[in-house]
Amino acid sequence: MWTELSATISSLALAFFMFEKYLNYFPYTIRGYVERNFRKVVNFVNPYVEISFPEFTSERLKRSDAFFAIQNYLSTSSTENARRLKADVVKDSQSVVLSMEDYEEVTDVFNGVKVWWASGKIPPQSQSISWFPGSEEKRYYKLTFHKRYREIITKSYVEHVLKKGKEIAVKNRQRMLYTNNPSKDWHGWKSTKWGNIVFEHPSTFDTLAMDTAKKEEIKKDLIKFSKGKDYYAKIGKAWKRGYLLYGPPGTGKSSMIAAMANLLDYDVYDLELTTIKDNSELRKLLIETKGKSIIVIEDIDCSLDLTGQRKKRKEKDDDEADKEKDPISKKKKEAEEESGSKVTLSGLLNVIDGIWSACGGERIIIFTTNYVDKLDPALIRRGRMDKHIVMSYCCFEAFKVLARNYLDIEPHELFEKIEELFVETKMSPADVADNLMPKSDEQDEETCLKRLVEALEASKEEARKKSEEEATLKTKDEVVTEG
Numbered sequence: 031m032w033t034e035l036s037a038t039i040s041s042l043a044l045a046f047f048m049f050e051k052y053l054n055y056f057p058y059t060i061r062g063y064v065e066r067n068f069r070k071v072v073n074f075v076n077p078y079v080e081i082s083f084p085e086f087t088s089e090r091l092k093r094s095d096a097f098f099a100i101q102n103y104l105s106t107s108s109t110e111n112a113r114r115l116k117a118d119v120v121k122d123s124q125s126v127v128l129s130m131e132d133y134e135e136v137t138d139v140f141n142g143v144k145v146w147w148a149s150g151k152i153p154p155q156s157q158s159i160s161w162f163p164g165s166e167e168k169r170y171y172k173l174t175f176h177k178r179y180r181e182i183i184t185k186s187y188v189e190h191v192l193k194k195g196k197e198i199a200v201k202n203r204q205r206m207l208y209t210n211n212p213s214k215d216w217h218g219w220k221s222t223k224w225g226n227i228v229f230e231h232p233s234t235f236d237t238l239a240m241d242t243a244k245k246e247e248i249k250k251d252l253i254k255f256s257k258g259k260d261y262y263a264k265i266g267k268a269w270k271r272g273y274l275l276y277g278p279p280g281t282g283k284s285s286m287i288a289a290m291a292n293l294l295d296y297d298v299y300d301l302e303l304t305t306i307k308d309n310s311e312l313r314k315l316l317i318e319t320k321g322k323s324i325i326v327i328e329d330i331d332c333s334l335d336l337t338g339q340r341k342k343r344k345e346k347d348d349d350e351a352d353k354e355k356d357p358i359s360k361k362k363k364e365a366e367e368e369s370g371s372k373v374t375l376s377g378l379l380n381v382i383d384g385i386w387s388a389c390g391g392e393r394i395i396i397f398t399t400n401y402v403d404k405l406d407p408a409l410i411r412r413g414r415m416d417k418h419i420v421m422s423y424c425c426f427e428a429f430k431v432l433a434r435n436y437l438d439i440e441p442h443e444l445f446e447k448i449e450e451l452f453v454e455t456k457m458s459p460a461d462v463a464d465n466l467m468p469k470s471d472e473q474d475e476e477t478c479l480k481r482l483v484e485a486l487e488a489s490k491e492e493a494r495k496k497s498e499e500e501a502t503l504k505t506k507d508e509v510v511t512e513g
């Protein structure tokens with residue numbers, strides 16, 4: 031008898047599923063009426079409960095995290111059960127993630143309780159304008175279970191699905207490099223504040239040429255930060271960290287950022303300040319960044335007139351009044367303001383401090399510059415930029431890393447000479463790397479090392495001549511002054 035009863039119930043549930051599936055094919059005008067009455071009948075005898083998980087949350091039309099977690103969670107069971115699957119290629123075409131196609135159904139068992147998952151979508155209604163980014167369709171997952179298991183499903187199972195789904199997402203995650211779209215392009219349908227591509231920079235701490243002890247110290251600092259969730263909570267500090275990277279061009283600042291992202295498995299947000307209209311748009315951009323990320327402002331000294339702004343403002347104010355009177359100057363000023371960015375130093379500081387404490391953690395912010403002396407001390411004070419890292423000219427130790435990377439060699443007879451030359455010359459790792467790189471198949475390690483020796487000798491000679499010239503000029507100056 032029980033078998034018959036459960037068969038009847040299953041048939042009813044199936045009928046319900048089928049009805050749901052084909053409901054959208056009824057003419058729009060009678061759909062509501064048919065659905066209402068059918069539900070009344072079914073609810074009377076149906077012992078099953080349903081929970082819908084739509085793709086978009088109602089607030090702010092944001093994509094629902096739960097929907098994606100379920101999609102990931104179901105990818106395993108759908109691979110085994112569903113007949114129609116969708117494939118997504120991830121991780122540089124190395125792996126394929128399968129998920130069930132629309133209107134497919136799979137079952138799952140949790141602590142001995144059987145549940146049914148179905149995927150569906152509400153087709154676009156041509157009468158209305160959709161504000162959903164990217165698609166007019168509203169997809170959803172529907173979970174069905176017997177009402178006697180309501181407690182266990184709503185309290186434990188859903189939590190279990192979301193947790194597992196998020197874990198799978200982290201495993202399949204492709205890291206992204208985000209760049210901000212100019213704020214003038216933010217409006218319109220599919221516009222987003224951040225454009226993104228897959229982040230695939232090959233730089234790692236192993237390939238980075240720099241002092242080994244310094245390298246290890248930075249690595250330790252980063253790992254400590256990434257594991258520091260509880261520590262930061264305990265000391266009442268937001269889980270954020272600021273790094274200032276400074277040094278001459280070609281010393282590996284950008285390479286270091288990529289190595290940091292690769293070490294921690296973080297996304298990178300490359301923030302271009304000059305295309306941001308004003309402080310409020312800067313705030314909007316930073317609020318949209320996700321956790322586990324590095325926010326980078328490269329060449330901060332060139333991005334904006336951040337340093338002089340405070341000092342110059344007073345001078346500007348003095349002749350502002352005169353200009354206001356002249357209509358041509360006034361128009362020019364307006365045009366200037368329209369095209370240029372109005373992000374200010376104080377705006378940037380406020381946003382950093384605000385976002386530092388206000389929104390979700392695990393963010394690193396990095397400024398790079400070639401001229402650390404030009405920066406306003408307020409921008410780089412400890413607390414904002416917790417760690418200052420100087421990237422300097424190539425030393426012998428750094429050279430050995432480059433020789434291993436570029437030529438695959440350990441010590442060579444020319445190394446001794448090269449070591450001596452590095453004591454007396456300043457050459458950036460970028461230049462050393464360029465000399466070490468074979469320019470054709472015929473060029474062997476010997477040729478490349480000799481080229482480097484020549485370049486180092488030429489650079490040494492140039493430096494010697496320069497200092498001689500400077501000394502001569504100085505003597506001439508002294509003679510003139512005395513005379």
Ligand SMILES: Nc1ncnc2c1ncn2[C@@H]1O[C@H](COP(=O)(O)OP(=O)(O)OP(=O)(O)O)[C@@H](O)[C@H]1O
Binds near residue numbers: 237278460
């Ligand atoms: N310390 C380094 N270790 C390994 N490679 C390096 C290093 N420094 C520079 N290079 C090589 O030189 C190239 C340029 O380096 P990178 O862009 O990191 O320098 P940068 O300091 O950011 O320069 P800039 O100040 O001009 O932005 C890199 O692609 C890399 O191949």
Ligand SMILES: [Mg+2]
Binds near residue numbers: 283284285328398
């Ligand atoms: Mg750089």
